[in-house]
Amino acid sequence: MKKELLFIIGLFLISFVISEPSLVMDSSHSIGETVLGVVEITSGNILNEELSLVIKGGRKEVYWTKDMIKGGGNFYFYFYPESLGEYSLSIEGILYNDTLGLNSIDFEKNFSIVEGQKILSVKPGFVFTSGEATIKLTNVGNSTINIDSLGGSFELESLEYEEITFTPAYTFSLYEIRSYKTFKIPVIYPGGSGDLPDSSEDSEEKKNSGFFLIKSLEVEPERINISLNSYNHNYFTLVIKNTGDLAIEDLAIQSEYIYDWNGSNLGVGAEQEVTFDFRQNDSDGKIVVSFAKTDFEIPVFLSTTLQVLDETCSEIGGVLCGDDLTCEGEDDWASDGYCCLGTCVQKKASSGDSYGPMIGILILIILGVAGYFIFQRYKKVPLRK
Secondary structure, eight states, X not given: OHHHHHHXXXXXXXXXXXXXXXXXXXXXXXXXXXXXXXXXOSSSEEOXXXXXXXXXXXXXXXXXXXXXXXXXXXXXXXXXXXXXXXXXXXEEEEEXXXXXXXXXXXXXXXXXXXXXXXXXXXXXXXXXXXXXXXXXXXXOSSXXXXXXXXXXXXXXXXXXXXXXXXXXXXXEEEEEEESSSEEEEEEXXXXXXXBOOOOOOOHHHXXXXXXXXXXXXXXXXXXXXXXXXXXXXXXXXXXXXXXXXSOBSOOEEEESSEESOOOOOBOTTOEEEEEEEEOTXXXXXXXXXXXXXXXXXXXXXXXXXXXXXXXXXGGGTOBOOOTTEEEESXXXXXXXXXXXXXXXXXXXXXXXXXXXXHHHHHHHHHHHHHHHHHHHHHHHSOOOO
């Protein structure tokens, strides 16, 4: 009987301890890193709608950028440390109810801001959105950082940044970013379908569960190497795939090269082939594929291999254009020179050529008028004896 009574009392005490709120935050952070924390309760409810976060260095309060928001029954906060040293964080007046009724609790936690090699800045520290949302990740440290998120896996070099764009599906959820530590960004979406609790499942399982709806692209290949042959056209096909959960409606291509597509939409799971036409006078450059503030840069490297035909220009049905003519249409190098397989047309004078004579005449007029006035002025000045 005594054992049963002790067991019941133990369960009661355990339930009391579990229902008390707790403050979760690391004790050491790098300067420049986004610091995240939460006041959470596993059983019961936090009754406050707002709480204040105070940070002090010694007895003096510091005014770093910080904020706190309630979501999923807990309070999530972030701040951006701006100086090294020892600090304390306090949150007071937390009201909550549990198995014993109404209670209150205050928290104070000491922490350090130190120098670091791997430093990730995550902005914003929480997301409140009515639709699409963007989180910016910046490597402000000196070492390469590996990132794993629902938006994909990638590396960030020092001072490099990446923007992740997504559309939430739930009223409240946590967007998880895994790196040298895990950053959980609260996402509040009033138009969502209820709260999704935090989960430590693998990213692929989260994707399949509808944790977030992601906009994502793949572009192949990641670089282009082309050997230009004579004056012929050199065609190359770039493949763009929508690997996300949502249609992309703002797809754009920026390029100095000629290509055959001018659309902007790419459905879920769709694939678009874009053919580029590289010419003999093209040079090294890049192709930029962009959507939702995200850019994919594909470097282009061109080399020239001149191939001269054995036949003469007339034998392949072409014409040798004169010095004052240019070729419109197909062309090639024949045994007797540059051969136009299209039509030889008069070269267009550049705008600079048409204005050149007029500018020269205008300069002469200005010089003449200026000389005349100078002559008249000195003519009126009497000579000193």
